[in-house]
Amino acid sequence: MTKLALKSIWARKVRAFATSLAVILGVAFIAGSYVLTDTIFAAFDEIFSESLHGTAVVITAQNPVKQETREVPTVPASYLAKVQGVPGVKEAAGAIFTPGGLFDAEDKAIGTKFAPKFISSTLPKGLESLTYVDGHRPRGPGEASLDKAAAESAGLGIGDTLKIIGAGRVEPFKLVGLTQLGQASFGGASIAQVTLPIAQQLTHKRGRFDQISVASAPGVSAVALKRRIEKVLPLSARVETAKEKAARSTEEIREGLGFLQTILLVFGYVAVLVGAFIIFNTFSITVAQRVSEFGVLRTLGASRRQILGSVLLEAAAIGLVGAVVGLAGGYAVAAGLRALFTAIGFGLPTTGLVMEARTVIVSVLVAFLVTFVSALVPAFRSTRVPPIAALHAFTPSPSRRRRVARFAIAAILGAVGIALVVAGLAGGGGVGARAARIGGGGLAVVVAVSLFSPTLVRPLADVAGWPLERVRHLTGRLARENAKRSPGRTAITAAALMIALALVTFITVFASGLKSSVATVIDENFAGGLVIENSDGFSPIPAGAAFAAAKVPGVKSVATIRTAEADVLGGSGGTVKVNGPTPNIEEGVDIEWLAGGPARLRHLADDEAIVSDSFARENGLEVGSKFTLLSQTGARPRLTVAGEFESKLGVFGSVLVTQKLMADAFRQTKDTTDFVILEPHADAAKVQTLLTLGAERAFPTAEVLNQGELREEREKQIDSIVQLFYLLLGLAVVISLIGVANTLGLSIYERTRELGMLRAIGMSRRQVRTMIRYEAVITALIGAMLGLVLGVVFAALIAQPLKQEGFTLSYPVGTLVGILVLAGLAGVVVAIVPARRASRLDVLESLQYE
């Protein structure tokens, strides 16, 4: 029987390959996601250990709250003398390593938009980890070096001008050296090096260091030295061996990039789910087609168990092919994803691709489980074939009871799914648990709709087929009837596409809602003014930009906002966004007050805060009550609630405090956004030109935007993420389309004689092709219609609780119609091969075919 099963696969190897393709693609994507992220982690690991070359112990500041801006708290320079006094310290030096901006002489940015750029300081020779491949180390003011990769991509050489901006104005340097860090590639990151005093001055960290690097005297272990140093420093200093520091940095990257791995895997598993539908369908159809074969085997004495075994063995073989080819494909996917991320400006550091044991195990398990589980139901169906089927055509038709059972299961699953989604939305538990509930609920709803969809196929096929029938009467009619012929088959095929398109629709609708909500907030709150922000849209800009802008003729005043993240001690816990606006902020933007008012904000004390309604609700606060925050520097400001505002898409964060507190407790002296308030009769365009010429020249990371540009900028950010998601979902769409082609191929095989008859009585090849093509189009359109509805419903569900945050859905009807049209066109494309095969069937052979 084993031999028979294998032979039977071999005999139908093209079909078997098409089937395993559904597994291969999903598995390859999962494997590729792991390979890519593991490779990134390995690369960072290498960068971190390389960068601590020659260093035994590292001293940094404790950093209890991670900041979105990659800025870390500093240690006072006074620690250095204390460390140098510790016995066993051979050499110790302070260093700066701070995010900044790098530009060439023409103010063209070096490095891609989202890639990090760092300002670092030179270290004494013994502690320096960068090697100079060309030129020399910067020796004094006006000299800087740059990493070789960044210099090459920017076309800079020794002697050229490199402009660096830290916390103040941009400053020109002469490029005197090109560096490299071991063999590691930084990916998109760029690192400029200047002398320590210059680095401190550029970053406004005079008298402070980002870290102190320590080399040990011979015979002193790093661990021993760490203990000795810990004794002379306060608890706010974090003393680590180089090994520990590298491990922690890698761990932080892992945490930071964990979302990337999760997102990629989610898309991978969506693809696998879609693939499972295809495998289920293919096995159902082939089992149905082989009924007489099973009948013959049963007549010859094969037991039910042997029949079951032979079908499951076939599934296992396909799973094996899926696992092996999928793993190999994982490398290609990893390389492809890396190229994709680089192309959209997220350069990632890399080394050779890393294939970990976990990747292999997960891929193999997924491939096997998916094929096996998907083939289980069809396999059991094969055992119900009686020996008599060898002689008669036998079709195990679903009994009424089974149909009722299917409806019941669909109804229960649907209800459970919706309940889970609602529970996930209503809150409670962490983000992960909520996302899991929403995801699980979504999955249940999708399966419920798939179970129910055979009932929907007939009416939907009529809707989708109607226009085709108007255009091509007979072929359209036959295509529609053929699609309705085995509703279960068409339903599962369409359901696979439905899943992929439901996600596409969800993202489209949600993004469109986000864009229009952002646009509304901008239009309603930033009316008329100009805004200065970092050109990457999120990093802070030097405070000097606001001062410079205030001096431009036509500018009445400038209001700024500074931002930091803080943990809430007690209450709901979690990390919140804290904003420090200038007292005149309301001249630039409108705040919708629920308690307090503009006067309270203007006269806010340093121990007072104005909180958002959602923050107040979550923490049970009202005007007059107190709460405590923990800043990234370890400060614990205790604040009294002085007012409450309505949160609108979180633009003002959760907590507003004074800029003095922002500087003292959060060490944040850079601005996130500057609002430029114009004189009543000033010409906004003229002022913008002046600002652009002035502020952007002095602070090239800053960008002056008017209301329209700000809106466009935000929309572009959303669009770029949406496009990335579209690309990742493309895989699931492709798999589902393979399913359409596969089902079509199998159905044509069943209808060979019918096709022969049609050709015999005069149907042309072209008409046969049209008929098959339309059948694919109808199937695709059914999937698209179901997907559109499901996607819109999900978007509406998820948007519901966001309403009070100022989020309103908008339905991009044009785009949705576009999705429908594209799905139809995709049907045309995937039908090319099956349609061609059908049209080339030999008439006589087909007629004699049984």
Next chain:
Amino acid sequence: MTTEDGKVVVAEDLTKVYGSGDTEVVALAGVTTAFDRDRFTAIMGPSGSGKSTLMHILAGLDTPTAGTVILDGIEITGLDDGALTRLRRDKLGFVFQFFNLLPVLTAEENLVLPLSIAGRRPDQEWVDQLILTVGLEDRRTHRPSELSGGQQQRVAVARALVSKPAVVFADEPTGNLDSKASADVLDLLRRAVDEFDQTVVMVTHDPVAAAHADRLITLRDGRIVHDGAPGGADDVIELMKQLD
């Protein structure tokens, strides 16, 4: 256009050889014959005699190794697939052993299928007459699965007649029917010739079926061994015995 002498199909020295060398099989070994308009011809012969091959070649479904077929004045041997398809659509009618109706269409839709394929509007009067003739007035909107085998084959016969073809080819039309249903179908083919001036060529195994024809051609080993009036069913049985 009809050839001068009223022959609607003329076959000249048809040869058909399958395979080559040791595996060579001669299906037709030089068959020359012609079929008169408005006549019902039966072709018989034991299995492997070449009767089906002959019909397939006459109908443009298969190509001869040598020889020519002229159908309604057109030499069909050598036509390309497109031309053959149009020829089948416009000039030929087919009745198959397995009724070969489309399960997704109603009886009436199946009946007018050749016209639908051609994109022509059916002449409703003619369709009504056909439905009346095949006795399925109350079955117009039924699907094939709701019809008996005999009813399905009657629809198939009507389908073959609907485009008023030059020739109707029937391949074992009663092969899958009981005797009552067979009689109905044969009666129908007979009436097609007598009442609607159709030309019918039928391949059959069944002496009773052959007895309904005006002329009986018998093949053996790829050659015509008898050509004449069939007489009654008993005469046909006698004839077949002689051949064996």
